[in-house]
Amino acid sequence: MLRNQADLDIKFDSVSQAPTMLPDKQGKVSLVITNEGKAKYRRHSLNLNIYASPDAILDKSPLNTPKNLTKLSNGSFTSKDPLEGTDELLGTLRIPNIKLKPGQSQKVTADFTSPDLRNPSVVAPGAYYLIAEIDPNTLSSKTTDKGLPASQFISTGDPVIVWNATTLNATIAAGKVLRDEDGTIIKRQIGTGPTLVSRNQAIVHAAIYDAVNAISRSHKSLYVNFDASDPRVVNASPEAAVAGAAYTALVNLYPDQKATFDEQLSRSLAQISDGTAEDKGVALGTIVAKQILELRSNDGSAEAGQIPYKEGSNPGEWRLTPPDFGKPVSPGWGLVTPFSHDIPDRQVGDDPIPRLQQFNLTGPVKFGSKQFVDETNFVRQHGGLENTNTTKIVRTADQTESALFWSLDRPDTFKPAGQWNEFAQELALEKGNTLEENALLFAQLNIAEADAAILTWDAKYTYNQLRPITSIRQELPVDQSNAVQDPDWKPLLVNLKPEEYGDFPLTPAFPDYYSGHAGYGNAAGQVLINFFGNNTPLTLVSQDLPGVSRSYNTIMEAIEDNAASRIYGGVHVPSSTITQIPTLGSVDPNLAINPSVFLGGQVADLVSSMF
Numbered sequence: 189m190l191r192n193q194a195d196l197d198i199k200f201d202s203v204s205q206a207p208t209m210l211p212d213k214q215g216k217v218s219l220v221i222t223n224e225g226k227a228k229y230r231r232h233s234l235n236l237n238i239y240a241s242p243d244a245i246l247d248k249s250p251l252n253t254p255k256n257l258t259k260l261s262n263g264s265f266t267s268k269d270p271l272e273g274t275d276e277l278l279g280t281l282r283i284p285n286i287k288l289k290p291g292q293s294q295k296v297t298a299d300f301t302s303p304d305l306r307n308p309s310v311v312a313p314g315a316y317y318l319i320a321e322i323d324p325n326t327l328s329s330k331t332t333d334k335g336l337p338a339s340q341f342i343s344t345g346d347p348v349i350v351w352n353a354t355t356l357n358a359t360i361a362a363g364k365v366l367r368d369e370d371g372t373i374i375k376r377q378i379g380t381g382p383t384l385v386s387r388n389q390a391i392v393h394a395a396i397y398d399a400v401n402a403i404s405r406s407h408k409s410l411y412v413n414f415d416a417s418d419p420r421v422v423n424a425s426p427e428a429a430v431a432g433a434a435y436t437a438l439v440n441l442y443p444d445q446k447a448t449f450d451e452q453l454s455r456s457l458a459q460i461s462d463g464t465a466e467d468k469g470v471a472l473g474t475i476v477a478k479q480i481l482e483l484r485s486n487d488g489s490a491e492a493g494q495i496p497y498k499e500g501s502n503p504g505e506w507r508l509t510p511p512d513f514g515k516p517v518s519p520g521w522g523l524v525t526p527f528s529h530d531i532p533d534r535q536v537g538d539d540p541i542p543r544l545q546q547f548n549l550t551g552p553v554k555f556g557s558k559q560f561v562d563e564t565n566f567v568r569q570h571g572g573l574e575n576t577n578t579t580k581i582v583r584t585a586d587q588t589e590s591a592l593f594w595s596l597d598r599p600d601t602f603k604p605a606g607q608w609n610e611f612a613q614e615l616a617l618e619k620g621n622t623l624e625e626n627a628l629l630f631a632q633l634n635i636a637e638a639d640a641a642i643l644t645w646d647a648k649y650t651y652n653q654l655r656p657i658t659s660i661r662q663e664l665p666v667d668q669s670n671a672v673q674d675p676d677w678k679p680l681l682v683n684l685k686p687e688e689y690g691d692f693p694l695t696p697a698f699p700d701y702y703s704g705h706a707g708y709g710n711a712a713g714q715v716l717i718n719f720f721g722n723n724t725p726l727t728l729v730s731q732d733l734p735g736v737s738r739s740y741n742t743i744m745e746a747i748e749d750n751a752a753s754r755i756y757g758g759v760h761v762p763s764s765t766i767t768q769i770p771t772l773g774s775v776d777p778n779l780a781i782n783p784s785v786f787l788g789g790q791v792a793d794l795v796s797s798m799f
Contacts (some may be wrong), residue, residue, distance in 0.1 A: 432473025522646025
């Protein structure tokens with residue numbers, strides 16, 4: 189540092205109101221700016237950029253948002269500047285006429301009711317960080333920014349919500365893009381696949397539930413039972429039991445992130461009075477988690493990706509899709525043992541059809557039929573990335589927003605199953621759930637999602653329906669039907685690897701029928717309906733559209749929008765999401781099925797009967 193140079197340092201001071209995803213609960217935090225240099229600092233203004241992040245490290249490629257959804261809707265959008273990163277710029281705090289002598293400090297307040305700041309979109313309210321960084325463009329030439337950006341851990345809700353958010357953050361960390369100091373990509377981590385995400389979440393929350401319920405005795409146990417008089421249970425702290433169960437499960441499921449879980453365990457236990465109750469609670473949670481992990485240790489998930497699978501060669505059968513032609517993901521996931529006692533387990537060699545039909549997974553529409561042709565043409569016109577010589581995109585701005593909003597296919601997101609957990613956190617906070625209620629809610633939600641994934645992936649690799657990109661481009665004679673052929677067509681979604689494939693989105697590497705997004709949404713949505721009632725209004729946010737919210741009058745509206753989004757994204761035909769598109773007259777109107785009588789809803793209702 190130069191002798192006559194000011195040197196600014198920033199630190200968070202206090203959080204009087206934690207910013208949440210809820211639009212009517214905007215936050216207020218204070219920061220302290222200190223001149224630790226040898227000279228006075230005097231400037232007309234100083235800007236502090238405020239970010240939301242799942243961890244304490246500022247991602248130097250903060251998330252951006254397509255600015256013009258109308259442009260997206262008319263087909264002129266390209267993905268050459270793809271959405272990347274995990275951290276969201278919430279806005280800039282402008283500090284006018286700042287004057288600091290050496291050693292002097294100034295306290296400033298970031299009020300999220302200000303139009304210059306917005307509530308976070310990309311983090312889970314239970315556990316995240318606010319990060320503040322001095323905008324270097326507002327520093328004078330005789331001033332330095334002393335240290336790293338300041339970070340402040342934000343925690344909202346009871347331990348169940350906090351550890352749910354910690355679980356979601358683990359999914360992000362496993363898929364985070366690794367960069368050097370200049371922001372250059374070192375490695376793209378493949379992340380945790382959607383099916384494994386749902387399994388991991390179910391294990392964590394089954395452990396939390398059984399540990400809490402052993403103390404509260406409010407419902408039936410799931411997998412681990414204790415007598416009420418068991419000395420390991422009597423006078424144990426339920427808060428400590430949550431921490432012990434979640435920590436033990438997460439360290440097993442994401443061992444590379446143990447340091448993060450250690451830190452959260454310390455924070456959680458710091459909120460509990462030291463003593464026998466705390467010790468017994470942690471021990472109880474640990475015992476429960478270990479037993480459930482042992483119970484799931486041979487559930488078939490480790491072998492699910494190793495099951496031999498040969499891509500189809502007959503009309504209508506799924507094949508690897510351009511541009512990456514990625515190998516099939518989790519072809520054996522249908523053989524994973526369900527969490528629900530009432531869903532039949534399927535072994536290698538068993539006929540999958542009876543179990544699938546039990547959940548109304550009766551198969552896709554026949555390849556080449558009028559309905560198939562109509563649905564394929566609909567996706568071509570509504571789900572494409574851009575206009576071609578053959579196709580004019582007629583998707584509306586709202587449909588484009590829906591497709592992007594619900595996507596979460598990037599490795600560094602919560603993934604679809606995690607997204608519904610974020611929504612559940614918002615509702616639980618808004619409704620003021622108790623710890624016992626949240627233990628029940630998140631156990632039911634995540635077990636329902638995990639079992640819906642098992643059935644959905646069983647359907648995918650049993651029926652082997654080709655994806656729209658194959659039926660529209662028709663690059664081989666076997667793919668040809670009466671649908672309009674467009675060899676230049678690309679889907680709007682999903683994941684991008686621009687350094688390898690330019691602006692050509694990568695279709696998910698598994699068959700079309702049945703939609704994973706729809707399965708997760710149906711299951712999770714039905715659990716939320718069972719808990720809160722369908723007529724519960726929702727205002728939701730998304731990691732794939734920072735700063736954008738979508739509002740629904742009912743939970744069912746959100747379920748349907750989630751399912752339809754995959755059609756507008758170009759990766760599913762309508763009958764593979766079980767949603768009705770009014771403009772598609774030839775589609776059976778009975779496709780608009782209430783999820784309570786279809787797959788996810790049935791699973792959710794079966795799961796609820798376990799408790």
